[in-house]
Amino acid sequence: MTAQTQPTTTYPFAARDGIDPDPGYATARATRAPVPVFLGEGRWAWLATTMADVRTVHTDPRFSRAAAVEAAGAPTAGLSPPAGSLLALDPPEHTRLRSLVSGAFSARRMAALRPRIAARAQALLDVCAQDDPADLVAGYTRPLSTGVIGALLGIPEADHDRFFVWAQAFLSTAPGSAPEVGRARGELAGYFGELLGRRAARPQDDLLSDLAAQDASPRELVPLAMAILIAGHETTSNHLASSLMLLLSDPAAATALRGDPVKVGHAVEELLRAISLGSVGGFPRVATSTVDLSGVTVEAGDLVIPALNAANRDPAAFDAPDELRFDRFAATPPSHLAFGTGPHFCLGAALARIELAEGITAVLDRHPRAEPAEADLVWSRGSLVRGLRTLPVRLGPATTSPAAETGKENPCTAP
Numbered sequence: 001m002t003a004q005t006q007p008t009t010t011y012p013f014a015a016r017d018g019i020d021p022d023p024g025y026a027t028a029r030a031t032r033a034p035v036p037v038f039l040g041e042g043r044w045a046w047l048a049t050t051m052a053d054v055r056t057v058h059t060d061p062r063f064s065r066a067a068a069v070e071a072a073g074a075p076t077a078g079l080s081p082p083a084g085s086l087l088a089l090d091p092p093e094h095t096r097l098r099s100l101v102s103g104a105f106s107a108r109r110m111a112a113l114r115p116r117i118a119a120r121a122q123a124l125l126d127v128c129a130q131d132d133p134a135d136l137v138a139g140y141t142r143p144l145s146t147g148v149i150g151a152l153l154g155i156p157e158a159d160h161d162r163f164f165v166w167a168q169a170f171l172s173t174a175p176g177s178a179p180e181v182g183r184a185r186g187e188l189a190g191y192f193g194e195l196l197g198r199r200a201a202r203p204q205d206d207l208l209s210d211l212a213a214q215d216a217s218p219r220e221l222v223p224l225a226m227a228i229l230i231a232g233h234e235t236t237s238n239h240l241a242s243s244l245m246l247l248l249s250d251p252a253a254a255t256a257l258r259g260d261p262v263k264v265g266h267a268v269e270e271l272l273r274a275i276s277l278g279s280v281g282g283f284p285r286v287a288t289s290t291v292d293l294s295g296v297t298v299e300a301g302d303l304v305i306p307a308l309n310a311a312n313r314d315p316a317a318f319d320a321p322d323e324l325r326f327d328r329f330a331a332t333p334p335s336h337l338a339f340g341t342g343p344h345f346c347l348g349a350a351l352a353r354i355e356l357a358e359g360i361t362a363v364l365d366r367h368p369r370a371e372p373a374e375a376d377l378v379w380s381r382g383s384l385v386r387g388l389r390t391l392p393v394r395l396g397p398a399t400t401s402p403a404a405e406t407g408k409e410n411p412c413t414a415p
Helices: 023-029 051-059 066-069 093-101 107-112 113-129 137-153 155-172 178-201 207-212 220-249 252-257 259-276 349-366
Strands: 035-040 043-048 284-287 291-293 296-298 302-307 392-394
Touching: 023 349, 035 259, 043 051, 051 302, 107 113, 107 349, 113 137, 113 349, 137 207, 137 291, 137 349, 155 220, 155 392, 178 207, 178 220, 207 220, 220 252, 220 259, 252 349, 252 392, 259 349, 284 392, 296 302
Parallel strands: 043 302
Antiparallel strands: 035 043, 284 302, 291 296
């Protein structure tokens, strides 16, 4: 690094509420090339912000995620996935482990789950409708996503509530949270180790039984199951809550989507593009050899952070990228990077799309007069995943009769 390229910006940017990425990404992206950022304790990285550069970092094998995890010190520990996780590996090891579960997440198998996901969404709304206002985070988005991934894995429903506590600790980036994160990882690893042992002895029709039957060690299978669980419920829950917040705050948009699954599908893609879900741009990579990136020479050993949320707002890739246009992808395939690209393209992308579509459809179609309650929105802080802590909503009358039992304990009551 030359004196002219010494970092002047500290990264990650300060915690920010809402769905928009920090303005610092736009400032960096205006250079149309990676910019150096200071990570603390003498460490620095290149921050890639354009669609072209982020795609290159995700797909070029000269950028290694495993090397970034191995090199992670205190300044980068909160930016990288845990060592040994599927998210922390490179091909061919990553390819081998991913192949153990990729078939279970095929688009065809996920499509077969759509009726069950829709039914679960309806049942949760029946319970939520008993309160005015209802908290759609505690009573809808969280139990919907947890229930779907839990059922797929084969986790007893009685244990689902435990995952929220584990996930919050697992994803924490708060100062001094390392012991809590370590504890959560240890408890979750122990839980999955025990469950995989039970499935090996008595297989059932679920993903954990499929994993237990594989020719792989528990050291590989347990982190794999943990990654699927955390990625499969925390991100989807938060994204659905933010999507509903936006749609219920825009009655015209909600009306345009109501009763039209095709339009809802297009809207889901735009919401995936526009909502900045991560508190950091993306998992770092290390260059294993010298690479030219938009005129910048990235030396072997340099750390590079590909900012997905910045790429999804790149004006060179999207017209008026800061505007929500729910028909943006009506005539063209979605070109956003919400699920990444390359070898680490999100395993659960098809499932997430279905959950978001069915989760939005159920609210808009069942409760045409739903609207946000008058309450200040509170956003989570100190986590890798940004999202609403609560979403108080006045659902109004339902188009069909509630199926929930009267007097049943209601998880949807807003504070």
